[in-house]
Every structure is written in C-alpha cells, then in structure tokens.
Amino acid sequence: MANTILVGAQWGDEGKGKIIDVLTEQADVVVRYAGGNNAGHTVWVGQTRYVLHLVPSGILRRSKLCVIGNGVVIDPVGLMEEIQGLRELGVKVDRNLRISETAHVVLPYHRELDVAREQRQRHNRIGTTKRGIGPAYADKAARVGLRMVDLIQPERFAEKLKLRIRENNEVLKAWGARPLSYPKVLKAYQEAGAFLAPFVTNTVALLHQALQKGQNILFEGAQGTFLDIDHGTYPFVTSSNTTAGGACTGTGVPPNRIDRVVGVMKAYTTRVGEGPLPTEDHALGDLLHSMGREYGATTGRPRRCGWFDAVAVRQAVQINGVDTLAVTNLDGLDTLSTIKVCLAYRAGQQRYDHLPADAAELAACEPVYAEFPGWCTSTSQARRWRELPVKARAYLKALEDLVGAPIGIVSVGPAREQTIFR
C-alpha cells in the first residue's frame, strides 16, 4: 500500500473506523493527525466492539506501529483510561503506540470553558462534544498551551500549570463557573503523565525513519471535511484541520510523500451537533434510528440524518484531492423504494453548486433533488461488486459521476468481511 490519507468527506461519522481497520492490514504505520477525544471510532473484531477515541485503530492489529501525531490534542487522563481499557481487552499496546512530544494537552479548564461558552451562547450553540477541544486549540494558537513534553517533566509541568489555572480560574469565575483546584488537577495529570511518559517521543523522526525504510503509512483522519476549521460550515465546525492538508502539518510528513487520498462517505448524510444540514430528512432519520443506527460513538447522541449531498461531497473531493472513495452504510438504504440525491441548492432565484460560506445562507438553501429507484433487497450478504443489486450499482455509479471520484470500496455492514473491493 502507498502512503495513504484517509479523510471523512462529509460531517464526520462516515464510518472511517471500519475502512481504516480494513486498510490497516496493508499499512506498517497508522498515524492520527488532528482532533482529540471528540472523535470516536467504532470497530468490530469478531463479536467484540471497540470504541477508540485517541488511539489509532491500527492498535487492534498486532504488528502495526500506531502514532498520535503532533496535530492531535490529548486529554492525558482520557488516553490513560483508553489504554487501560485496551489492555483489559487483551490488546497489546506497549510496543506499538507512540505519542508526539509536541502534541498539545487538553486540561480541565478547556473542558470547563467549552461547557461554559456553550451555555452562555444559548442561541448560537455549536453542540460541541464538551471535550475541551476548541479551547485547547485556541491555547495552542495563542501560544499558551501545554504540550506532552511539558506533561512528562513533573516540575516544569507543575510550574506552568499553576499559572494557567490561575488565569483560567479568573475567566471561569467571571462566567459564573466553578474555579478549578490546582492540587487536584496537578495530581491527576502528573499520574497520567507518568503513565504516558514511556510512549512519548519525537514522532516526526520516527515517521521519517519509517519512510526511509520504505514502510507504508496510513494517515487516519478524524471528523469530516465540513467540520474542518477552514473548510467547514464555520462556526459549526471543530477546531482543527480535519482535511487532507492537516495530515502533513499534523505529523511532519511532507506533501510529496503522500501517494493517495481515500475519502469516506456514507451512502446518505449524517451530522451531530448544530449547524446547517441542507438535505436533513426526519423520516429518513426515524427509519435509520429505528434500525438502531446513527447514534454517536462518543456522546451517544442520535445523529441528524439526510439524503446524500453531492454538492458537499464534490467539494470535499476537490479540497482533499480524493483519489478513491469508500462508501459506507449502503445497507442502511436497503428498504427504501425511492432514494433522493441532492444535485444543487436553491435559495430564491439563486442556484448554488457549492456550499455558500455563510452558515445562515446555507441554512436557507433548499436542495434540488434527483430521485433513484431503491433496490428493496438486503445488500449485507454481498461480497463482490457484481453481487450488489443492479439498482444499487446504478445508484453508486451516479454518485461517483456527480462527485467526480471513483468508488473503490463499498461497505455493507459493520463486520470486516462486509466490505467490497471493486
């Protein structure tokens, strides 16, 4: 396998975890490059369900080196618990996991500020995961963040943390939130720091060693294109570059070492949290929820559901330079007699073939739909392209024409074997 970036082509939760798991088989190294424990990848191995938040899903395959890159923000207590949970399930972590020394640390005041800001905002809530992601990246940009290299040096960390807690407590008090106890935070974080220290290293050097040896790297994207801080439906986005460009800045691997980009999309659209979702359809959401599908892996929130939005995915194909698409959850549409696809948006007399920059303008857009006949038969047993119903293949072919990239992988269920390579 070539060095591959895997990104979400919609609003996150595209089913990347499963595709990453399948592609990991051909990779030597798997690296996360953005986001934090706001992400949640669900992977099924046999009858066991794993939900990973920070650890790359490659960890489930023994021989793979897994790296948490510098672009990620790390909640050390959460990561420690995740590693302990994996160990309890018998997953070997010690030799396979490495954490960037320059990744920024999420601290309790980031979480408190995240929650307090959402409460204060009332009418403009983003619907964050409350994991402190926005405030942690804000501190990174403001150059007042603490990094893993600080966390693993107990005295230096204690000193820096004291100043940061003092300053953030002022803000929390002004916002009517409870200030934090420095000794309590220090104790919890020093414990987590000691636990994580053996994993912390210069991951840029490590990744370049892997490149020199000719090893294959899989860059594991989190969230999706329209949650990207620059390219998403701002301000209803997360605070990192979730798109393919983030893979280079978030790991230190340069663009000329990337061979291909795989974009993952559902056969329909989902989103969690607030913000515009032009093709949202409550009846489709009810159907998918009644099938037990579309509940968030991190927060358990029901996802908002809608028809496939070709305007959005076409834009995602461009921004990420998608070479190949992976379509997931095709089986979610198995019972429908008619399936809609959004070809363009319309607001009054204006027609759009791209997402307008202003979220309010996007929210005012109506989708222009084409209708496709459903296949009304189960696809979950299909293992080859030609085993898919003719109407399902026609639907998928139409999608690739509309978005401008070929479909190379189709997923028809959560199990590893429910994956069709075309």
Ligand code: IMP
């Ligand atoms: P934050 O990343 O917690 O700040 O949340 C910002 C927005 O991104 C909210 O709408 C979240 O629901 C959304 N979001 C963050 N992480 C994920 C994810 O892994 N999947 C889907 N949506 C996400």
